[in-house]
Amino acid sequence: MPHEITRLRVDRIACTGHGVCAELLPELVTLDEWGYPLVAENGVIPARLARAARRAVTGCPALALSLASGPATLRGSSEGAQIPSRAGSTRLRT
Amino acid sequence: MTPGRVRPGHATPPGEPGLPRLLPPAADLAADDTGLPPGLDLAAHLRRRGLPRFRGSALIEQAAAAGLTGRGGAAFSVARKLTAVAAGGRGIVVVANAAEGEPASSKDAALLWYAPHLVLDGLQAAAEAVGARTAYLGLHARREPRGLDLAAHLTAALASRAAAGTDRVAVELVETPPRFLAGEESALVAFINGGPARPADKARRVFERGIGGRPTLVQNVETLAHLALIARYGGEWFRTVGTADEPGSMLCTIRDPDGRVRIVEAALGTPLHRLLPLGDDVQAVLAGGYHGGWLHVADARRLTLSNADLRPAGAIVGAGVLAALPAAHCGLAETARVARSLALESAGQCGPCFNGLPAIASALAAVAQPRPAGRELADLHRWAGLVTGRGACHHPDGTVRFVASALEVFAAETALHARGGCSAIRRDQFLPLPAAPVTESDWR
Amino acid sequence: MGITSSTALWYASRATGVVALVLLTVVVLLGILVTRRGRLPGLPRFATASLHRSMSLLAVAFIAVHVITAIADPYVTIGIAAAVIPFTSAYKPLWLGLGAISLDIMIALIVTSLARARIGRRAWRAVHWLAYACWPTALLHGIWSSTDLQAGWLLALTIGCCVAVAAALCWRIASALTAPGRADRAARALAAAADDPARQDSSRQLTGTGAR
Numbered sequence: 001m002p003h004e005i006t007r008l009r010v011d012r013i014a015c016t017g018h019g020v021c022a023e024l025l026p027e028l029v030t031l032d033e034w035g036y037p038l039v040a041e042n043g044v045i046p047a048r049l050a051r052a053a054r055r056a057v058t059g060c061p062a063l064a065l066s067l068a069s070g071p072a073t074l075r076g077s078s079e080g081a082q083i084p085s086r087a088g089s090t091r092l093r094t
Numbered sequence: 095m096t097p098g099r100v101r102p103g104h105a106t107p108p109g110e111p112g113l114p115r116l117l118p119p120a121a122d123l124a125a126d127d128t129g130l131p132p133g134l135d136l137a138a139h140l141r142r143r144g145l146p147r148f149r150g151s152a153l154i155e156q157a158a159a160a161g162l163t164g165r166g167g168a169a170f171s172v173a174r175k176l177t178a179v180a181a182g183g184r185g186i187v188v189v190a191n192a193a194e195g196e197p198a199s200s201k202d203a204a205l206l207w208y209a210p211h212l213v214l215d216g217l218q219a220a221a222e223a224v225g226a227r228t229a230y231l232g233l234h235a236r237r238e239p240r241g242l243d244l245a246a247h248l249t250a251a252l253a254s255r256a257a258a259g260t261d262r263v264a265v266e267l268v269e270t271p272p273r274f275l276a277g278e279e280s281a282l283v284a285f286i287n288g289g290p291a292r293p294a295d296k297a298r299r300v301f302e303r304g305i306g307g308r309p310t311l312v313q314n315v316e317t318l319a320h321l322a323l324i325a326r327y328g329g330e331w332f333r334t335v336g337t338a339d340e341p342g343s344m345l346c347t348i349r350d351p352d353g354r355v356r357i358v359e360a361a362l363g364t365p366l367h368r369l370l371p372l373g374d375d376v377q378a379v380l381a382g383g384y385h386g387g388w389l390h391v392a393d394a395r396r397l398t399l400s401n402a403d404l405r406p407a408g409a410i411v412g413a414g415v416l417a418a419l420p421a422a423h424c425g426l427a428e429t430a431r432v433a434r435s436l437a438l439e440s441a442g443q444c445g446p447c448f449n450g451l452p453a454i455a456s457a458l459a460a461v462a463q464p465r466p467a468g469r470e471l472a473d474l475h476r477w478a479g480l481v482t483g484r485g486a487c488h489h490p491d492g493t494v495r496f497v498a499s500a501l502e503v504f505a506a507e508t509a510l511h512a513r514g515g516c517s518a519i520r521r522d523q524f525l526p527l528p529a530a531p532v533t534e535s536d537w538r
Numbered sequence: 539m540g541i542t543s544s545t546a547l548w549y550a551s552r553a554t555g556v557v558a559l560v561l562l563t564v565v566v567l568l569g570i571l572v573t574r575r576g577r578l579p580g581l582p583r584f585a586t587a588s589l590h591r592s593m594s595l596l597a598v599a600f601i602a603v604h605v606i607t608a609i610a611d612p613y614v615t616i617g618i619a620a621a622v623i624p625f626t627s628a629y630k631p632l633w634l635g636l637g638a639i640s641l642d643i644m645i646a647l648i649v650t651s652l653a654r655a656r657i658g659r660r661a662w663r664a665v666h667w668l669a670y671a672c673w674p675t676a677l678l679h680g681i682w683s684s685t686d687l688q689a690g691w692l693l694a695l696t697i698g699c700c701v702a703v704a705a706a707l708c709w710r711i712a713s714a715l716t717a718p719g720r721a722d723r724a725a726r727a728l729a730a731a732a733d734d735p736a737r738q739d740s741s742r743q744l745t746g747t748g749a750r
Contacts, residue, residue: 011295012444012486014659018575020584032480036445061572061587063659066297292720437728442720449727456731534721 005072007043008053014064021065024056025049112335114359115343116319117208118142134247136254139211146219146325153223154180157321159329161341166191166277166314167385167413169401172321175311179224179301182309186226188263189286189305190217192233192244192315193270193277196383197435197526198415201345202315204357206233206244209319210251214265216318219325221263224311228263231315232282235269245269271536272528274384274439278487279312281441290537292441293487314413316345335361340400346414351376353524362411364399370418377421378503380525382412384432385492387499388425391418408499417525424518426507428525429500430455430462436493438530441537447490450481454497461501461508464516471508474501547611552686554604556695559680559687561597563699565590566673570706574713591651598648601641630683637679643672673703 008028017035027049030038045053045067057065118133133139148156158173179186190213194202206213221229233244248267255261268286270276276291283304285291304310313321320342324332333341340362348356348370360369366379372395379394380386387409389397397403401411419425437451454477457470478498481490501508510517531537568590577583605621608614616634620627622642625635650657650665677700681687687696718726 009297011297012446012484013295015445016575017445018572018583020587023582023584032446034445034449036449036484038480038484057655059584059587063654063662066655290720434728437724440724442723448720448723452724452727452731455728456734459732530725531721532725534719537721 003072004069006045007068008039008045009066009068010037011064014062016062018061020059021056024059025052116359133208133210134251136211144326148325150223153325156324156329160324160332162320164314165316165344176223179309179311185308186224187228187305187308187310188221188226189312190231190315190318191277191312193282195274195277196413197528198383199347199413201347201357205316207242212319212322213315216322218261219321229265230268230286231265232268232270234272275441295486337363344414346416349417351418351420360399362400366394366397370416375420376418378419378425380417382410383415384496386410386412387495388503390503422519423524424516425504426462430458432525433458433497435527444485446481446484450477451493453477464511464514467512545613547607548613551604551607554600558597558600558604561593562673562676565594566703567706570710633679633682636675640672640676643668
């Protein structure tokens with residue numbers, strides 16, 4: 001039975017790598033070596049982090065973050081290409 | 095683009111009835127006595143093809159029954175797209191996408207040259223199906239003076255249609271900069287809207303808010319050509335070639351080991367060895383273009399032109415680019431050259447892309463040198479994971495697929511390079527590459 | 539020192555005006571620092587934007603007192619409407635009008651910032667550019683509405699604020715002029731990767747036909 005979940009979504013064009021999100025929501029967001037956000041778990045926000053996530057969304061100086069609601073069975077918005085298992089050691093992280 | 099060398103594939107795979115569908119048989123091209131360039135004779139086109147039977151929502155039904163998917167590379171269901179756009183309401187716009195950004199692909203150019211009226215029929219049919227009153231046809235601006243003047247060709251075709259009164263919706267021709275990403279759906283829409291040809295964030299879906307903020311349908315020109323035929327012969331007819339999951343035919347741009355380029359219309363599911371020569375002089379096959387993947391020639395010999403076969407093997411059907419890499423060339427060097435070009439074709443909007451792709455290209459260039467490797471392979475795998483899915487469009491994803499497949503397929507060559515050797519005899523460039531963009535005006 | 543009245547309200551208005559000007563200066567400096575992704579020493583990154591926001595709300599609080607006391611003060615005739623409708627004040631209509639303009643912009647900035655998620659990035663940014671008009675109008679209003687800022691340590695303070703904002707603006711403009719545009723970013727990253735000593739001249743060798 002699909003239930004509603006909230007995801008953290010990054011507008012990759014608006015994002016200029018301020019890094020505020022990684023400070024306000026470290027449980028979900030880390031920064032890559034160029035300063036851009038890596039969102040874990042396909043952006044799914046557990047209830048205990050809902051408040052922090054909202055603060056991160058309003059705190060982003062570039063307004064690049066948003067919260068999107070959807071059914072749990074929806075594949076993440078940043079699913080990207082299907083890198084097949086044969087070319088396998090590339091770990092897919094978003 | 096390889097304009098001067100484009101020829102229709104009259105050598106359709108033997109034993110395939112009902113092909114070619116899109117391109118006229120070679121014999122017709124020679125027997126043109128109207129003095130018009132090939133494909134322009136509207137009357138001959140209508141005589142040969144007849145008139146459409148299915149229109150409007152009936153056409154959408156037939157497209158659904160046909161299982162027609164986009165032929166621009168993304169393979170999205172056409173019926174679903176038509177339905178979604180048609181629900182948009184007022185001011186709907188249709189765009190025929192011939193901005194063939196893939197450098198190794200020239201099938202759209204061939205189709206527009208030899209069968210413009212089929213494409214334009216499909217554009218009108220799609221416009222009617224979604225209730226559009228405005229239409230555009232986007233193609234790369236001609237940069238080579240000796241190449242095909244598609245813009246003039248299409249202008250002439252549109253003029254003859256206007257004279258005959260066949261078109262309900264006027265079509266505006268738009269020439270985009272010759273960027274790899276100019277054919278990306280949201281990039282083409284952004285360009286027609288007056289901005290640079292750069293992709294937009296996917297939250298703003300083109301089928302809801304596209305040109306001028308209106309619901310917009312963007313379809314590859316080959317898709318529209320198939321739609322024009324479905325409008326005449328129905329969805330069931332479309333499925334008489336191809337496979338159950340991947341029905342129909344598609345145009346392929348085939349690059350033979352001797353460098354010759356052919357446009358061939360093939361049924362999906364055709365074995366690759368019937369489409370291009372896979373003899374002992376071939377080491378690998380690139381399937382799906384520069385966002386596709388490499389295949390060992392041994393694998394290619396047993397695989398078919400289908401996503402069911404190609405995706406598990408690390409490649410895709412994409413827009414039908416198939417290139418047979420001669421054993422005399424270095425697969426790593428070819429991949430590195432392409433990766434560098436793809437990095438420079440980044441729209442420069444998303445950090446992971448404009449940082450990650452150059453890093454990948456640079457590391458790959460090092461691996462392609464016959465010298466001991468440092469951290470490059472580890473770096474490449476790390477960056478591949480970092481870059482996938484973290485751009486606004488699929489440019490980083492596709493590039494990673496291409497590079498990852500090269501590291502897999504040319505693993506033996508990589509090991510040889512690390513010992514200071516290289517098995518290649520030739521150093522010249524096999525795969526075609528465009529001139530890199532330099533200034534902002536190259537995106538406008 | 540140019541004090542023209544001794545009522546408490548008039549003093550309160552002038553005092554809160556000075557504090558507001560300093561706060562607005564800090565807000566502008568912090569705002570420019572946010573665009574340059576700068577970090578205040580010892581503070582996390584989010585503090586820059588957070589302080590920018592808190593200081594702007596504090597400035598508005600001081601301006602509210604500044605405006606209310608000025609209106610309430612019987613010595614000068616400033617109607618309520620004159621606080622937001624420019625040039626309608628009976629007392630020094632031009633200079634108070636600039637204050638009204640500044641306040642109008644400030645209200646727009648704050649309202650759009652609070653509703654940022656709802657109005658979208660482009661609308662928010664378009665309004666926020668007005669911030670560069672807000673500070674100078676407030677400054678001119680401050681200098682000419684009374685003679686306070688025209689002499690003594692208040693003049694020194696005013697000059698200090700001007701110098702700070704001018705310097706920050708120069709930095710902002712210089713960064714914008716030297717920042718790589720979208721068309722340059724990948725090429726620059728490629729050049730930087732090629733210059734990486736671990737990679738020597740590998741990418742240069744693969745340009746063009748790659749002839750050895």
